[in-house]
Amino acid sequence: MSLYEAMFVLDNDAVRAGWADAKGIATGILEKHGAKVHTARRWDERRLAYPIRGKQRGTYLLTFVEAGADAIGPISRDLELEERVLRYLILSAEGVPAGEDDLSKAEQGADFVVPEPPRDDEPRPARVEEPAPEKEAGEKAEEKPAEGEAAEKAPADEAEKPAEAQAQPEGASAEESKPALATEAPKES
Amino acid sequence: MADYRSPAENANPQTGPDRIDYKDLDYLSKHLNPQGQIFSRRRTAFSTKRQRLLKQAVKRARHLALLPFVG
Incomplete structure (x- = not known):
């Protein structure tokens, strides 16, 4: 084994x-x-x-x-x-x-x-995937109280993650797999 | 110039000098051109061994559709 x-x-x-x-x-x-x-x-x-x-x-x-x-x-x-x-x-x-x-x-x-999971035909996010939504979210949060139209202006890549964030709770213990302790210590430093 | 190919300089601080993880996409993409081709050893300045690890990791990532084969 x-x-x-x-x-x-x-x-x-x-x-x-x-x-x-x-x-x-x-x-x-x-x-x-x-x-x-x-x-x-x-x-x-x-x-x-x-x-x-x-x-x-x-x-x-x-x-x-x-x-x-x-x-x-x-x-x-x-x-x-x-x-x-x-x-x-x-x-x-x-x-x-x-x-x-x-x-x-x-x-x-x-x-x-x-x-x-988002639908397959979800619009493609902007070229840079990770930093973009964060920045957008930050900007949105700042600008929202001041002017409402800033949110509308936010590009489609924002819809990528937060849009369909509803999720169903998981069945408590439907898994029979019991993760046991690792037999070996991880060697990666 | 002597230090140019030093493993310490090339190594990923997370995984160390003798390992490249196929899941570490940020690190892998540093050594790919915009089309997803692996940079040459001349460009990466990797040792033979490390370039081989890079190649292996990129190919694993491509198999899992984490990286493109082309484009």
């Missing part, structure tokens, strides 16, 4: 149906082949760099699992057959990074909510 880092790109349609179930697609396949899932957490939801099976966006699930070397082949086969997993990447890992455990456990709390 050795430790693997496995990243999955999940179909947003499956994520909309419920995060616990969506997570279960990947972890279910892993556990079916005797792998022990240490951590599993939502890494990000983002626009794909290129469309995969017609999808423009996807949700990334990052897991650390312990599995036998001979289980990887069958796992890969099942993942290829699973249509809701758009892409996957399984790498050997030296240890579970610090903090990964906490992030994974936080997902199992009742108050953890997954934001509803």
